[in-house]
Amino acid sequence: EVQLVESGGGLVQPGGSLRLSCAASGFTFSNYDMSWVRQAPGKGLEWASTITTSGAGTYSADSVKGRFTISRDNSKNTLFLQMNSLRAEDTAVYYCAKDLGQGEWGRGTLVTVSS
Amino acid sequence: DIQMTQSPSSLSASVGDRVTITCRASQGISNYLAWYQQKPGKVPKLLIYVASTLQSGVPSRFSGSGSGTDFTLTISSLQPEDVATYYCQKYNSAPLTFGGGTKVEIK
Numbered sequence: 596e597v598q599l600v601e602s603g604g605g606l607v608q609p610g611g612s613l614r615l616s617c618a619a620s621g622f623t624f625s626n627y628d629m630s631w632v633r634q635a636p637g638k639g640l641e642w643a644s645t646i647t648t649s650g651a652g653t654y655s656a657d658s659v660k661g662r663f664t665i666s667r668d669n670s671k672n673t674l675f676l677q678m679n680s681l682r683a684e685d686t687a688v689y690y691c692a693k694d695l696g697q698g699e700w701g702r703g704t705l706v707t708v709s710s
Numbered sequence: 711d712i713q714m715t716q717s718p719s720s721l722s723a724s725v726g727d728r729v730t731i732t733c734r735a736s737q738g739i740s741n742y743l744a745w746y747q748q749k750p751g752k753v754p755k756l757l758i759y760v761a762s763t764l765q766s767g768v769p770s771r772f773s774g775s776g777s778g779t780d781f782t783l784t785i786s787s788l789q790p791e792d793v794a795t796y797y798c799q800k801y802n803s804a805p806l807t808f809g810g811g812t813k814v815e816i817k
Binding site: 630632639640641642645654656657690695696697698699700701702703 | 810
């Protein structure tokens with residue numbers, strides 16, 4: 596059974612940083628592109644970032660480009676999202692997703708950016 | 711960037727009604743289109759991928775069609791448990807844009 600478990604969310608002040616993790620199990624992690632999707636309170640879904648199987652390719656939404664960095668450790672079956680220069684509008688539930696468009700999602704972790 | 715436009719943004723229908731939601735891409739995306747269902751407070755659930763393939767375990771009253779720029783999600787007979795917000799998403803290439811969502815309610 597595929598399991599994706601996000602962690603690292605919490606309350607952070609504007610301008611601060613946070614690192615999210617997603618622990619994967621139940622599948623061969625290194626064979627799949629992985630993504631982060633976010634959802635602000637009461638809003639729709641927003642794709643944030645995707646990383647290819649080896650980590651050589653990364654893609655990010657304009658809204659997070661230059662501030663967020665996606666990475667992965669295939670030896671530890673873990674996906675990361677380093678979030679810097681956080682803004683109030685980054686407040687959202689952040690979901691980790693396997694093979695976005697065809698695969699499973701985690702349950703999400705809440706990030707709140709507020710002073 | 712390719713934009714994904716869903717319509718309507720909300721609808722109200724009776725139990726047993728046939729419900730249709732449309733998703734239009736501003737440029738062709740072949741059949742790299744997924745549909746998700748999200749119930750309040752829950753994680754989005756993948757219903758359909760590659761435009762028309764039903765995810766395992768999804769009831770057969772759900773179906774998807776389309777290719778290129780125009781796509782449709784159909785619920786053949788609306789049930790109370792189908793109350794949710796539905797999203798389409800393109801995944802042919804980045805950015806992997808979602809549609810704005812369609813909120814489905816029971817009349």
